[in-house]
Amino acid sequence: MTDLSIKLSAYLDGELEAADVEMIEALLETDPAAQAELDALMAADAVALQQFDALLSDPVPLALAQKIRSSPVGIVAELPAGRPASRPIWGALAAGLALFVFGGMGGFYLKDQISPTGTVVANAGWLSDIADYHAVYAGQQRHLVEVPAAESAHLVKWLGASVGVDFKIPDLTDFDLTFEGGRLLVANGKPVAQLMYRQPDGTVIALCLQSSVNGSTVSAPDFKQQTIKGFDFVSWKTDGASFVVIGPGGKSGLADIAALAAREV
Structure with a gap:
């Protein structure tokens, strides 16, 4: 990944300082290639979210379910201090796994799509x-x-x-x-x-x-x-x-x- 790609990714995630935001927006105004790369990153985010929503409706492998059941309740990995949050999809993944661990796991299926805030959005169309x-x-x-x-x-x-x-x-x-x-x-x-x-x-x-x-x-x-x-x-x-x-x-x-x-x- 190039330095520009890293900065564009941080720009999308709202992780840049004000001066860097102004620099990126000025570049996007004059550089079609940079704008095209930003559009590609946004499209990739949207596709990833759609693919993850589809993944949540798939059966959870029994071996994974058993491993989660045998794990101590309450273990939550924390990000090191100062480390920025990753893409929104990983927040959705964490919420989905948390619901799986603490929600009963009946039948080992996640039948509904789950939002990053835990909202059930089955049949949202x-x-x-x-x-x-x-x-x-x-x-x-x-x-x-x-x-x-x-x-x-x-x-x-x-x-x-x-x-x-x-x-x-x-x-x-x-x-x-x-x-x-x-x-x-x-x-x-x-x-x-x-x-x-x-x-x-x-x-x-x-x-x-x-x-x-x-x-x-x-x-x-x-x-x-x-x-x-x-x-x-x-x-x-x-x-x-x-x-x-x-x-x-x-x-x-x-x-x-x-x-x-x-x-x-």
């Missing part, structure tokens, strides 16, 4: 993918979106055609949310439009939409609230589309944001 994307992009500054808010007309036309859903960009300024722009995602093998908003304190809230054969026209959407992989979701379906608002866990007012978004989108 496209929302699980959205959580993975949000974990990567919400921490971005210069590269939060693919198409900026200044090109909103193009963004609506492009994303609408790509996703197959006609929509408008909701005005969420009542919640101190500034529209930053959007990007195209893929979840459950289908295109997803992601609209990104940011509050003055840096909190990022996203509105995502995807075509849905189960969507139906209703006067009052049926909102569903859930927590997946440490993020809070408010989702609903209407007019042949699925919608979701996602924000950090414990974010107050997310349901109100979703209600306004549903009226305007």
Whole structure:
């Protein structure tokens, strides 16, 4: 791994000093090769998270289960002082193993996907993918979106055609949310439009939409609230589309944001 790769990896993990962050962002602005390497690292993170989620649904080998059972309870390896935390996937791995050790291990199967915070996300569908994307992009500054808010007309036309859903960009300024722009995602093998908003304190809230054969026209959407992989979701379906608002866990007012978004989108 090159010095640049190491610094880009640390940049993604939020481990750089402010001066180094400015240097990296200046480089990304002028060096397409560096930006391409950063994009590859982000894509690798997303793939690794998806592969780990799939691994959690596989049977646990009996030999491993027996070894874990025979280990003294409470042994937890701690990182040396000053050593930075590793990739988010390893946090998920630790949480999954902890649940396996202390949760009974009945049948030696992990039948549900487990988030880094211990939240069960079985049958989360496209929302699980959205959580993975949000974990990567919400921490971005210069590269939060693919198409900026200044090109909103193009963004609506492009994303609408790509996703197959006609929509408008909701005005969420009542919640101190500034529209930053959007990007195209893929979840459950289908295109997803992601609209990104940011509050003055840096909190990022996203509105995502995807075509849905189960969507139906209703006067009052049926909102569903859930927590997946440490993020809070408010989702609903209407007019042949699925919608979701996602924000950090414990974010107050997310349901109100979703209600306004549903009226305007």
